[in-house]
Amino acid sequence: MPTPSPRPCPSCNKAMQVHALPAQYGGTVEIDFCFGCHGLWFDHQENIKLAPAAVATVFKEIHRHRDATHQPLAATLRCAECGERLVQGFDLVRSGRFITHRCEQRHGRFSSFASFMIEKGFVRQLTKPEIADIAAKVGCIHCSSCGAPVDLRKEDACSHCRSPLSLLDPQAVEKALQQYAHAPASAPAAWTTPNQVADAIVAMARESSRLERESPRAAFGRAGTGVLYVDLISVSLGLLSSLWDD
Ligand SMILES: [Zn+2]
Numbered sequence: 263m264p265t266p267s268p269r270p271c272p273s274c275n276k277a278m279q280v281h282a283l284p285a286q287y288g289g290t291v292e293i294d295f296c297f298g299c300h301g302l303w304f305d306h307q308e309n310i311k312l313a314p315a316a317v318a319t320v321f322k323e324i325h326r327h328r329d330a331t332h333q334p335l336a337a338t339l340r341c342a343e344c345g346e347r348l349v350q351g352f353d354l355v356r357s358g359r360f361i362t363h364r365c366e367q368r369h370g371r372f373s374s375f376a377s378f379m380i381e382k383g384f385v386r387q388l389t390k391p392e393i394a395d396i397a398a399k400v401g402c403i404h405c406s407s408c409g410a411p412v413d414l415r416k417e418d419a420c421s422h423c424r425s426p427l428s429l430l431d432p433q434a435v436e437k438a439l440q441q442y443a444h445a446p447a448s449a450p451a452a453w454t455t456p457n458q459v460a461d462a463i464v465a466m467a468r469e470s471s472r473l474e475r476e477s478p479r480a481a482f483g484r485a486g487t488g489v490l491y492v493d494l495i496s497v498s499l500g501l502l503s504s505l506w507d508d
Pocket residue numbers: 271272273274275276296297298299301
């Protein structure tokens with residue numbers, strides 16, 4: 263169970279929740295979560311100490327807090343330790359490009375949930391035909407990395423941070439869970455095709471406008487722009503929910 267962290271979230275400044283996760287060579291590593299900002303704080307080098315099993319816990323925690331209102335990141339992020347401005351950079355791994363926010367005093371770094379999943383190899387990039395398919399159903403989504411809106415009819419990557427459009431890769435997730443955690447014996451074979459993700463977004467948009475009609479203040483996950491605030495990685499995480507429910 264996570265406990266409140268004494269440290270503030272680099273983006274919203276509210277107290278984060280600290281979770282002790284298994285480390286590679288025994289012991290635990292304490293990671294701070296902000297579920298409202300979809301962000302994780304790692305002290306210097308903590309991230310590489312995480313045992314593979316820890317990744318399954320991170321997925322579960324993210325899924326458990328799926329109803330938390332997702333807010334975009336602040337323009338300026340501050341170190342959870344010293345309060346200095348974090349410096350944005352990019353890292354490249356096989357499964358894509360992701361944003362990192364580091365403290366120059368080497369106190370640590372802030373990662374979005376999406377960046378963490380890209381870094382750990384749990385996402386795959388969409389192909390152009392897949393993007394065209396989703397665009398036919400859903401015009402605009404939000405970038406999983408930076409939260410900027412992406413018009414799928416015109417763009418095949420985020421024009422703000424240039425992250426490619428990605429989905430959680432079910433095979434990679436399944437493999438990790440079976441190896442390190444308690445995956446169901448027979449996981450569904452072909453979940454999270456881009457089509458399913460597009461359908462899920464359409465359903466969410468319908469639900470959102472229904473809620474808005476009934477009670478404008480309670481509308482789902484909106485960032486105050488009138489646009490549904492969803493991103494492909496969060497939606498695909500939701501579609502894999504049978505894996506995270508205990
Ligand atoms: Zn926050």
